Amino acid sequence: xxxxVRFCSTNGLLPSVSNSTAAAAVVYRTHQPIPTRFVSRGxxxxxxxxNPRLTVDLQTWDPMTSIVTIAGGVQERHLLxxxxxxxxxxxxxxxxxxxxxxxxxxxxxxxxGRKDYSVALGEGGVDHVHLDGGVQLDLHQxxxxxxxxxxxxxxxxxxxxxxxxxxxxxxxxxxxxxxAGQRQGELA
Numbered sequence: 026x027x028x029x030v031r032f033c034s035t036n037g038l039l040p041s042v043s044n045s046t047a048a049a050a051v052v053y054r055t056h057q058p059i060p061t062r063f064v065s066r067g068x069x070x071x072x073x074x075x076n077p078r079l080t081v082d083l084q085t086w087d088p089m090t091s092i093v094t095i096a097g098g099v100q101e102r103h104l105l106x107x108x109x110x111x112x113x114x115x116x117x118x119x120x121x122x123x124x125x126x127x128x129x130x131x132x133x134x135x136x137x138g139r140k141d142y143s144v145a146l147g148e149g150g151v152d153h154v155h156l157d158g159g160v161q162l163d164l165h166q167x168x169x170x171x172x173x174x175x176x177x178x179x180x181x182x183x184x185x186x187x188x189x190x191x192x193x194x195x196x197x198x199x200x201x202x203x204x205a206g207q208r209q210g211e212l213a
Contacts, residue, residue, distance in 0.1 A: 060189050061188045061192075064095070064184070065184045069181045077182055078174070079092075079170075079174055079199075080169065081197070082170075082195070083186075084194040085165060085192065086143050086166070086191050086192040086193075087113070087145070088110060088141075089191065090186065091106060091108055091189075092104075092106045094174050094185075095184070098179070111140040112140050113127065113141040114126075117139075125139055127151045128153060128154055129154050132157040133158060134158060142165070143191060184200075
């Protein structure tokens, strides 16, 4: 492609990009989300599961994630989190008020700690991105999601993680349940 740059990826975005000096500008863009769904194995306990705590470690790129519990009864599905997204301009940890400029005008695309490293070009995004300082289009940010599951008692528990856009990788999933009468902390 003479005088231009082409980005190819498996994220459902098909941009055609022209390159002029240090900035890339979008000429045409088609967006087709690829929904994904994962259902875990059944987690069981010797006794009834009470007050389980779910921990999910995710790697994401422009996500819209929902998490549902599936208990062992009839229609026992509970929505824990619905269509959670990550802000590509915000940081997990940084100086108060720090915001990433989506055009990468400051050349700080690879600054650690951003909530999302996706690039939105065209509709709903920016019309150009400065390539100074380096831009990697395929970076996934890792995060941990934890919540106590609002289920009183269950024999078996499954979890469903679905994603409506972008990409999600499930790195780990764990369920802990406090047994009746169990104490936390040190014994004297």
